Amino acid sequence: EVQLVESGGGMVRPGESLSLLCGASGFTFDDFGIHWVRQSPGRGLEWVAGINWNGRSEALADSVKGRFTIARDNAKRLVYLQMNSLKAEDTGLYYCAKAVGGLYSGSHLWGQGTPVTVSS
Amino acid sequence: EIVLTQSPGTLSLSPGERASLSCRASQSVISDFLAWYQQKPGQAPRLLIYDASSRAPGIPDRFSGSGSGTDFTLTISRLEPEDFAVYYCQQYGWSPFTFGPGTKVDI
Numbered sequence: 001e002v003q004l005v006e007s008g009g010g011m012v013r014p015g016e017s018l019s020l021l022c023g024a025s026g027f028t029f030d031d032f033g034i035h036w037v038r039q040s041p042g043r044g045l046e047w048v049a050g051i052n053w054n055g056r057s058e059a060l061a062d063s064v065k066g067r068f069t070i071a072r073d074n075a076k077r078l079v080y081l082q083m084n085s086l087k088a089e090d091t092g093l094y095y096c097a098k099a100v101g102g103l104y105s106g107s108h109l110w111g112q113g114t115p116v117t118v119s120s
Numbered sequence: 121e122i123v124l125t126q127s128p129g130t131l132s133l134s135p136g137e138r139a140s141l142s143c144r145a146s147q148s149v150i151s152d153f154l155a156w157y158q159q160k161p162g163q164a165p166r167l168l169i170y171d172a173s174s175r176a177p178g179i180p181d182r183f184s185g186s187g188s189g190t191d192f193t194l195t196i197s198r199l200e201p202e203d204f205a206v207y208y209c210q211q212y213g214w215s216p217f218t219f220g221p222g223t224k225v226d227i
Contacts, residue, residue: 035217037165045157045165045208047217059215062121095164104212106155106170113164 002026002109006096009114012086020081020114022096030054030074033099035107036081038092038116048094049081052103059103064090086118122146122211124220131225139196141223143209148189150213156185156194159222160205168207169194199225 008020022034035050049070051058058070064083072079079096093115097107123146133139143154152172157165167176169185172192182197196203204227209220 037219044222045159045210045219047210047219050215050217059217061216100167100170100176104153106153106167106176106210106212107157107165108167108170108176110164110166 002098004096004098004109004111006094006111006114009094009116011117011119013120014087014118016086016118017082017084018086018116020083020094020096020116022079022081022111024077024079024098027098029077032101033103033105034072034079035097035099036070036079036094037097037107037110038090038094039113040089040092043092046092050099050103051079057103083116086116088118091116091118121216122149122214122218124209124211124218126207126209126220126223128223129221131223132227133199133225134227135199135201137199139194139199139203139225141194141196141207141225143187143192143194143220145190145192145211149192149211152188152192153211153213154185154187154192155210155212156183157208157210158203158205159208165208196225 036048055072069082093113095113097110099105156169159165173185
């Protein structure tokens with residue numbers, strides 16, 4: 001069964017850091033890009049970051065550039081989202097999603113998300 | 121950054137009716153790299169359409185996508201009860217890969 005499982009969410013204070021993990025199973029992991037998308041409570045979807053199959057090409061939303069980084073370890077079938085200097089507006093449910101193909105493609109299969117709360 | 125505008129904000133219809141949802145981009149979406157997603161309360165989004173008109177695996181053929189450039193449409197030919205949800209478009213031709221604000225389809 002194709003599955004994505006996010007972990008690492010939690011509650012932190014503004015300015016602190018969190019590392020999110022996306023674990024994958026059931027497909028050839030290093031054939032596909034992976035995206036992170038977040039959703040604030042009661043609001044719409046916001047694309048956060050994406051990475052291509054070998055980790056050599058990545059993209060970040062303007063709102064997180066300079067604070068978040070994305071990386072992957074194909075041997076471990078993991079994608080990481082390192083979030084530094086967190087702000088209240090980073091609060092939300094963070095989903096990882098398997099791309100249809102490479103980095104420049106839609107998000108085919110999604111995990112159930114991991115919640116992040118940034119509050120003083 | 122490409123801004124996506126979805127209309128209408130809410131679409132009130134009945135089962136069996138046809139739904140047409142619009143997504144307009146502030147500039148041309150390269151290679152028609154546009155997707156449509158369905159999201160129900162408490163669930164992760166579900167990919168319906170990618171590359172503007174390609175149906176994702178397992179998606180019923182009552183869902184279809186069309187359009188190119190800056191104007192795109194998701195059509196649901198005959199609404200089923202399980203189709204009442206929020207629908208988002210997303211462009212992935214230019215980074216950042218922006219989403220529209222969504223259209224809610226309700227009864």
